[in-house]
Amino acid sequence: MNFESVIGLEVHVQLNTNTKIFCSCSTNFGDEPNTNVCPVCLGMPGVLPVLNKKVVEYTIKAGLALNCNIQEKSVFARKNYFYPDLPKNYQVSQFELPICFGGYVDIEVDGNKKRIGITRIHMEEDAGKLIHGENLGSPNSSYVDYNRTGTPLIEIVSEPDMRSSEEAKRYLENLKLIIEYTGISDCSMEKGSLRCDANISVRPMGQKEFGTKVEVKNMNSFKNVQKAIDYEIKRQISEIESGNLIIQETRLWDPEKGVTIAMRSKEESHDYRYFPDPDLVPVIISLRDIENIKLTMPDMPDVVRDKLSNVYNLPEYDVEVLSSSKPIYDFFEATATLCNNTKAISNWIQTEILRVMNEKGVGIMDVGITPSQLAELIQLIDSSVISVKIAKDVFDDVIISGKSPKQIVDEKGLTQIADLSLLEAVVKKVIENSPKEVERYKAGETKLIGFFVGQIMKETKGKANPKLVNEILGKLLN
Amino acid sequence: MSEMVTEKDVKYIAKLSKLSFGDDEISRFADELSNILKYIDKLNELDTSDVAPTSHVLDICNVTREDIPERKISREDALKNAPEEGYNHFKVPRIIE
Numbered sequence: 001m002n003f004e005s006v007i008g009l010e011v012h013v014q015l016n017t018n019t020k021i022f023c024s025c026s027t028n029f030g031d032e033p034n035t036n037v038c039p040v041c042l043g044m045p046g047v048l049p050v051l052n053k054k055v056v057e058y059t060i061k062a063g064l065a066l067n068c069n070i071q072e073k074s075v076f077a078r079k080n081y082f083y084p085d086l087p088k089n090y091q092v093s094q095f096e097l098p099i100c101f102g103g104y105v106d107i108e109v110d111g112n113k114k115r116i117g118i119t120r121i122h123m124e125e126d127a128g129k130l131i132h133g134e135n136l137g138s139p140n141s142s143y144v145d146y147n148r149t150g151t152p153l154i155e156i157v158s159e160p161d162m163r164s165s166e167e168a169k170r171y172l173e174n175l176k177l178i179i180e181y182t183g184i185s186d187c188s189m190e191k192g193s194l195r196c197d198a199n200i201s202v203r204p205m206g207q208k209e210f211g212t213k214v215e216v217k218n219m220n221s222f223k224n225v226q227k228a229i230d231y232e233i234k235r236q237i238s239e240i241e242s243g244n245l246i247i248q249e250t251r252l253w254d255p256e257k258g259v260t261i262a263m264r265s266k267e268e269s270h271d272y273r274y275f276p277d278p279d280l281v282p283v284i285i286s287l288r289d290i291e292n293i294k295l296t297m298p299d300m301p302d303v304v305r306d307k308l309s310n311v312y313n314l315p316e317y318d319v320e321v322l323s324s325s326k327p328i329y330d331f332f333e334a335t336a337t338l339c340n341n342t343k344a345i346s347n348w349i350q351t352e353i354l355r356v357m358n359e360k361g362v363g364i365m366d367v368g369i370t371p372s373q374l375a376e377l378i379q380l381i382d383s384s385v386i387s388v389k390i391a392k393d394v395f396d397d398v399i400i401s402g403k404s405p406k407q408i409v410d411e412k413g414l415t416q417i418a419d420l421s422l423l424e425a426v427v428k429k430v431i432e433n434s435p436k437e438v439e440r441y442k443a444g445e446t447k448l449i450g451f452f453v454g455q456i457m458k459e460t461k462g463k464a465n466p467k468l469v470n471e472i473l474g475k476l477l478n
Numbered sequence: 479m480s481e482m483v484t485e486k487d488v489k490y491i492a493k494l495s496k497l498s499f500g501d502d503e504i505s506r507f508a509d510e511l512s513n514i515l516k517y518i519d520k521l522n523e524l525d526t527s528d529v530a531p532t533s534h535v536l537d538i539c540n541v542t543r544e545d546i547p548e549r550k551i552s553r554e555d556a557l558k559n560a561p562e563e564g565y566n567h568f569k570v571p572r573i574i575e
Contacts, residue, residue: 017545018545018546018547019545019546019547019548023550024543024546024547024548024550025547025548025549025550026547026549032553032566033553033565033566033567034553034556034557034566034567034568035549035553036549037551037553037556038549038550038551038556039550039551042556042559044559050541050542050543051541051542051543052542052543052545053542053543053544053545054544054545056542073539075533075534080494082496083573084568084570084573097533130573131567132572132573133572136564136565136567137564137565137569138564138569139572140571140572141562141564141569141570141571141572142569142570142571142572142573143564143565143567143568143569143570144567144568144569144570145567145568146556146568271494273494276533276534278534280541281534281536281538281539281540281541282533282534282539282540283539283540284539284540
């Protein structure tokens, strides 16, 4: 029998606000444990949570970017369960009245375009971090750091529209890129600021009803999302083929073993007894609020791609590379405002800058060259002050020393020799010192021109203007 | 007419609330909770089909604050309320997952 898989994703995105969603504690990552806490996020009796304005603004941005309807009224609800990472014994979330409904993300797999629906987006608070005993102290205990408790999250719930792990991966990649462009989160799966759970079921091909779904958690990279979904689809099909029923449950992905494992606890934990949080008043959003936020929205990936190809006249490959990450595009755009040679900017980003990013494992802003320094370097080449070859050395020097390209060229005397008589003297010297090569060249071995250029560059330490060298060589050899 | 609260319901709610009761208490709570529901059932006599569910009784909305960090208490104070502490963390019985 042939089976079809049905996949929906729940994506949690940590918002990069300065403070928590309901109190003024800092959300700074990596601070000393339990230093960013207060009576509100510790769940002390009698405290009153107050909503962070920025969280609403950011969530509306996400909703607009994902083509959602922003709801006029939304309400916070308590999701009740006991777990030590949750000091109040409930998580503030949204249930019946979330802030956004009904959006979509377009994907393309093997040339086929498909629209993946978004059911809803809601605001909620993150839980604390649990450390198992043996990693810190007594193996019979667990230890809780509440710094992360109350960090704002949005949960983006997709429709069960995906039919393969490839589609799921593509959806997640596009979603991440769009959210990254809005600037509301750094969307790092590695750092946990973007987390993904998958609801997966299978059904015989042609059947209308969905099969029983299983929720898979703990997939912390794009690769693992795809692997976990593939594994789970296979597991469910083989269960059904062996005559077993699929149990509705939550399973954890084990990236080491490459399998999903049923979670032991939580049989009753799905009875969350949601009810409106009486401490938090409804959020009312006017059309004017939405219009104001629209004005602050940066260009989304599709607009950026269009701009790169039609305004900056870049070929398709360059467009894909430059739009693949918001920081890379921002860097390109900042450089392009200072330098018209957009193809050169693109080339430098794709070669030297990406190389350094890979070598150092850093983002484009931490490579060590600023957009204005890159613009200056390209102008030095375009105005024939230095050659491309020298420019590569200057680039490395900028990264090490932080000096401007002009300063480096001046200090090291790297300005190209464009003085005709000076260059002619060098070319003559090289020709005189290589009588055999001259003879062979004249006998028709024209590729020896490279040898002469090499010798001249050696003499001038790479500073000869290549165009002039070619002209002079042509004149003197023929 | 609302349904009766059975002893099974009481045991389930107790489990969710991490409470434990003796058998006599369970049967008493089943009766008492049933009576409370019966009393509240009076409200069903009103026709509310045209009324939206009330989430909040006060007529206020949009109480928000600016996104500016502030430190309110020290870690020492925070940990004072921990049942147990260790290594600057709240120490709890081991969680198995």
